[in-house]
Amino acid sequence: MKNQVSVEVHNLTVSYDGGPVLWDIDFELPQGQIIGIIGPNGSGKTTLLKSIMGLVEPSSGFVKIYDKNLDDVRERVAYVPQRESVDWDFPASVFDVVMMGRYRKKNLLKRTNKADVEIVNQSIEKVGLTEFKNRQISQLSGGQQQRVFIARALAQKADLYLMDEPFVGVDAATESSILALLQEMKADGKTVLIIHHDLQTVSEYFDYLVLLNTRLIAKGNLQEVLTKENLSNAYGGQLTLLSKVVDLIKKTEFPIREKDVDL
Amino acid sequence: MNDIFIILTASLVAINASILGVFLVLRKMSMVGDAISHSVLPGIVVAYFLSGDRTSPLLLIGAALTGVLTSFLINWLSKRAKIQGDASIGITYTFLFAIGMIMIAGGVQGDVDIDMECVLYGDIALINLDKVIVDGNLYLGPRAFFIEGFATIIIALVVRIGFKGFKLLSFNQDFGWSLGLNMNKWHYMMMGLVSLVTVVSFEVVGAILVVGFLIIPAATAQLITLKLKRMMLLASLLGVLAVLIGYYFAVYLNVSITGAMVSVSGLIFFVVLGLKQIKKKSNSSEFEALSTEL
Numbered sequence: 001m002k003n004q005v006s007v008e009v010h011n012l013t014v015s016y017d018g019g020p021v022l023w024d025i026d027f028e029l030p031q032g033q034i035i036g037i038i039g040p041n042g043s044g045k046t047t048l049l050k051s052i053m054g055l056v057e058p059s060s061g062f063v064k065i066y067d068k069n070l071d072d073v074r075e076r077v078a079y080v081p082q083r084e085s086v087d088w089d090f091p092a093s094v095f096d097v098v099m100m101g102r103y104r105k106k107n108l109l110k111r112t113n114k115a116d117v118e119i120v121n122q123s124i125e126k127v128g129l130t131e132f133k134n135r136q137i138s139q140l141s142g143g144q145q146q147r148v149f150i151a152r153a154l155a156q157k158a159d160l161y162l163m164d165e166p167f168v169g170v171d172a173a174t175e176s177s178i179l180a181l182l183q184e185m186k187a188d189g190k191t192v193l194i195i196h197h198d199l200q201t202v203s204e205y206f207d208y209l210v211l212l213n214t215r216l217i218a219k220g221n222l223q224e225v226l227t228k229e230n231l232s233n234a235y236g237g238q239l240t241l242l243s244k245v246v247d248l249i250k251k252t253e254f255p256i257r258e259k260d261v262d263l
Numbered sequence: 264m265n266d267i268f269i270i271l272t273a274s275l276v277a278i279n280a281s282i283l284g285v286f287l288v289l290r291k292m293s294m295v296g297d298a299i300s301h302s303v304l305p306g307i308v309v310a311y312f313l314s315g316d317r318t319s320p321l322l323l324i325g326a327a328l329t330g331v332l333t334s335f336l337i338n339w340l341s342k343r344a345k346i347q348g349d350a351s352i353g354i355t356y357t358f359l360f361a362i363g364m365i366m367i368a369g370g371v372q373g374d375v376d377i378d379m380e381c382v383l384y385g386d387i388a389l390i391n392l393d394k395v396i397v398d399g400n401l402y403l404g405p406r407a408f409f410i411e412g413f414a415t416i417i418i419a420l421v422v423r424i425g426f427k428g429f430k431l432l433s434f435n436q437d438f439g440w441s442l443g444l445n446m447n448k449w450h451y452m453m454m455g456l457v458s459l460v461t462v463v464s465f466e467v468v469g470a471i472l473v474v475g476f477l478i479i480p481a482a483t484a485q486l487i488t489l490k491l492k493r494m495m496l497l498a499s500l501l502g503v504l505a506v507l508i509g510y511y512f513a514v515y516l517n518v519s520i521t522g523a524m525v526s527v528s529g530l531i532f533f534v535v536l537g538l539k540q541i542k543k544k545s546n547s548s549e550f551e552a553l554s555t556e557l
Contacts, residue, residue, distance in 0.1 A: 017345070053441050071443060079441035090289060090434045091491040100431060103442055108427050136489040152438075 005067065006031040006160055006191040007052060012061035014047050021047045023215050025061070029193070029208070034182050036206035037195045040235050043213040045195045046082070049162050052193075053079045065160060075104070078158035080149050082165050088145055089138045097137055097148050098123055101155030123154040126184075128177055143174030150178065161185065161192045167201070179205065202226070268405050269387055270510050273524060275411035276464045277476055277502030279418050283457050284481035285495045289433045294349070295334060296477045298356035299454065300461035300470045302333040304363025304382060307462065312366075323462055330458020331451050333359060385469030387520045407467050414463045418456055429453060430491065468521045475525035476502060483532045486539050505531060 005028045012025040022044040029035055037045050050056040052063050054070045065073050078101070101123065102116040124133055127147040132140065137148060146166055153161055166178055182205075185192055196202065202209065202222075209225040211217040211234050218230040287296045306329025310322040333355055340351035367379065390407040403409070422429065431439040432449040439446045457477075464473045484498035509524030516523070 050437075055437055055440055074443040077441075079438060081435065081437050085437065086435045087289075087291075091485070091489050091494050092430070092434060093490070096430075096491075097434070100427075100435070100438065103427055103431060103439075103444070105443060108444065109424055138489060 039212035302359035
C-alpha cells in the first residue's frame with residue numbers, strides 16, 4: 001500500500017503568533033486522484049498546502065511526498081499559489097511567467113533551451129492561451145491569469161500538483177477548461193491537491209476530500225466525508241453555511257429528515 | 264572637459280541606480296533603498312578608519328556589508344519581532360545613520376576627513392579635484408568616474424547573469440522557494456548591489472538624492488512600458504536624460520547640479536503621468552493598444 005501514497009502528513013502543528021493554525025494533522029493521501037481540501041475561512045487550508053510545499057516552518061510534525069523528503073522530490077511537485085498573492089501589474093508576458101515553471105537550480109544562471117521553449121508552448125496550448133502568449137499579464141482577465149498560473153505548473157512536468165483556490169473569481173469558460181484539464185491530468189496518473197471553499201461544487205469536482213478546521217475533521221471519498229455530522233463539526237455554528245450544508249446533503253442524495261435540521 | 268566628466272559620471276550614477284531601482288519599484292521596496300542609502304554611513308566611516316584612505320576598496324566592502332545588515336535588520340524587525348514594516352525601516356536607518364554621525368564627529372579624527380555636508384548632499388562639482396593621473400602627467404579623468412564605471416560593470420554583469428533569479432524574486436518569491444531556490448540569497452544579493460550603488464554615489468550625489476536616482480526614473484519607466492527589460496533600458500535613458508537637462512539647467516541658473524538633475528527627473532515623471540492620464544481619458548482602448556506595442 002505504501003507506494004500508493006502521494007502525500008503523507010504526520011502530527012503536523014503550525015502556529016502563528018501564539019494560536020495554532022493547524023493542530024496535530026495526520027493523514028495519508030492516495031495517488032492519481034483529484035483531492036479537495038475544504039473547510040471554513042481561517043481553517044488552515046492555505047497553511048496546510050504551504051507546509052506541504054515547505055514554505056511554512058511547522059512547530060512539530062513532518063511531511064513526506066512519495067515516501068521521501070520534499071527536497072528529494074522537488075521536481076515532481078508543482079505549486080500554484082493563490083492568484084491574489086502576486087501583483088499582476090508586473091511587467092511580464094504570459095510566456096515569461098509560464099517559463100518560470102522551467103526554472104531549476106541547475107539552469108537558473110543559464111539561457112533557456114529549445115526543449116524548455118517547446119514545453120512552455122505546449123503548456124500554454126493546454127490552457128488555451130496560445131493566442132495570448134505574448135500578451136502582458138496585466139492585460140488578462142482574472143480567469144486567464146489563473147490559467148497562466150496553471151500553465152506554469154504544467155510546465156514543471158510534475159506528478160503532484162498543489163493548487164490554492166484555482167476556482168476563485170474565474171469565468172465559466174476558465175472553470176470548465178480547468179476541470180477538463182484536471183480530468184486529463186488524472187488520466188495521466190497525476191495527483192492534484194486543490195484548496196476549495198465552495199461547498200456547492202465539491203461533489204462535482206473531487207474524487208476525494210480532506211475536511212479541515214485547524215484539526216483534521218474527516219478525509220476519504222465523498223460519501224465518507226460529506227456527512228451532516230462532519231460538516232457541522234467543521235462549520236460549526238455558522239448559520240448561513242448550515243443552509244448550504246443542507247443543500248449539499250440533498251444534492252449528494254443523503255437521506256435527510258427535515259425535522260432534524262435546526263435552521 | 265570638466266563638464267563632460269561631470270555629465271558622464273552623473274550618467275553612470277543614473278544608469279546604475281535606475282537598473283536596480285526598477286527592481287525596488289517592482290518589489291514595492293522604494294523606501295528600503297532610502298534606508299540603505301543612509302545606513303551605509305557607519306560602514307563607510309569604519310572602513311575609512313581602518314584603511315585611513317578614501318580610495319580603499321575596503322570602503323566598498325564595508326559599506327556593502329552595512330547595507331546588507333540594514334536589510335537584514337529591517338527583515339528581522341518586521342518578520343520576527345513583529346514591528347510594523349514602515350516602523351522597522353524608520354528605526355533601522357535612522358539608528359545606523361546616527362551612529363555614523365557620532366563616529367564622524369567624535370571617533371574618527373586626524374588624517375581622515377568626511378563631513379556631513381558631503382555625505383548628505385555630495386558635491387558633483389568637486390569630483391574633478393580628485394584626479395586619476397598616470398605616468399606623472401597623463402590625466403585620465405576624475406576618480407569618481409572610474410569608480411562609477413567599475414560599479415556599472417559589476418551591476419550589469421550580476422543582473423545579466425542572475426536575471427531569472429531577480430525576476431522570480433520580484434514577481435513570485437513563494438514560487439521560487441517552492442522550486443527549491445533560496446530566495447533569501449537573491450534578496451541579499453540585490454540589497455548588496457543597492458548598497459554598492461549608494462556607496463559609490465554618495466560622494467557624487469549624496470545620500471539623500473541618490474534615492475531620486477534610484478526611484479524616479481524607474482517609476483517613470485513603469486508608467487510607459489509593460490516589459491521588464493524595456494523598463495530597465497527606459498529607466499536608464501530617462502535617468503541620463505534628466506542628468507543632461509539638469510546639468511545645463513543648473514549651470515544656466517547657477518544652482519545645485521544634483522538638485523537640478525533630480526528636479527528635472529521629477530518633472531519628467533509628472534509630465535509622463537499627466538500625458539498618461541490625458542490619454543487614458545480621451546481614448547482608453549487606444550492607449551492599451553499603445554502599451555501592448557511598447
